[in-house]
Amino acid sequence: MTTLVSLPQPGTPPHRPRHRWLAAVVVVLLIAVPAGYLVLSAYQSRDSGKDKQRAAAATGLVWQWPSKLESRIYEVPVPGGSTYVAHYEANSWQRSTFYVQFRTSRRGLERFVEEAGGDPGALREGAPGVTGRQAQTVGWDLDAPGRRYAGIRVERPGERPDLAVTVDVTSEDRLRVYAVSTVEF
Known part of the structure; x- marks a missing residue:
């Protein structure tokens, strides 16, 4: 008895699962972390002089x-x-x-x-x-x-x-x- 084994077609790469979720997480982190940092520093910068102004007044x-x-x-x-x-x-x-x-x-x-x-x-x-x-x-x-x-x-x-x-x-x-x-x- 002979078994037939199918061999991959020449010229096609082997199947590799795509990690689209990993790419999405990386992109979100590359955008969200710097944006969050900018928002936080703007908020701190805006409040920095209020205590000094209150003390002077x-x-x-x-x-x-x-x-x-x-x-x-x-x-x-x-x-x-x-x-x-x-x-x-x-x-x-x-x-x-x-x-x-x-x-x-x-x-x-x-x-x-x-x-x-x-x-x-x-x-x-x-x-x-x-x-x-x-x-x-x-x-x-x-x-x-x-x-x-x-x-x-x-x-x-x-x-x-x-x-x-x-x-x-x-x-x-x-x-x-x-x-x-x-x-x-």
Whole structure:
């Protein structure tokens, strides 16, 4: 008995399945990934100046932590773990002033005064700190009845900013700190 085996016709290539789905996926990825990247960067670029614009237009305290750059320039080291942090920056041709308020612990206050270049032992009740005019600029009421305040001024040499600090010591466990750093030109 003889079996017939058919041989492929000469001149025709062997059958290979087509991978059209793979080609479609590659094309979609080559188009979708760069398009998605462009949309994302355009969105980020559009929003990039809004925070800076909002800060520049502020006319009072902004309830957020100051940037590291602001803290370094004005030498106001807000201690970690502080709460209710707010700041405001006012600039003119003669001076730049940076207002900061926050709540902290006794240890946080000592660390703040030391890092600012002052002596925590010099912080005394009734001592001068933030002036009435400075407090009025941002709406601080540092003469509230029933509250006790302590103050300290840190005079820094050269062109470094001077720091005035007033602390509401009414609540011993959560002290309210009001600091004003001023640079004269």
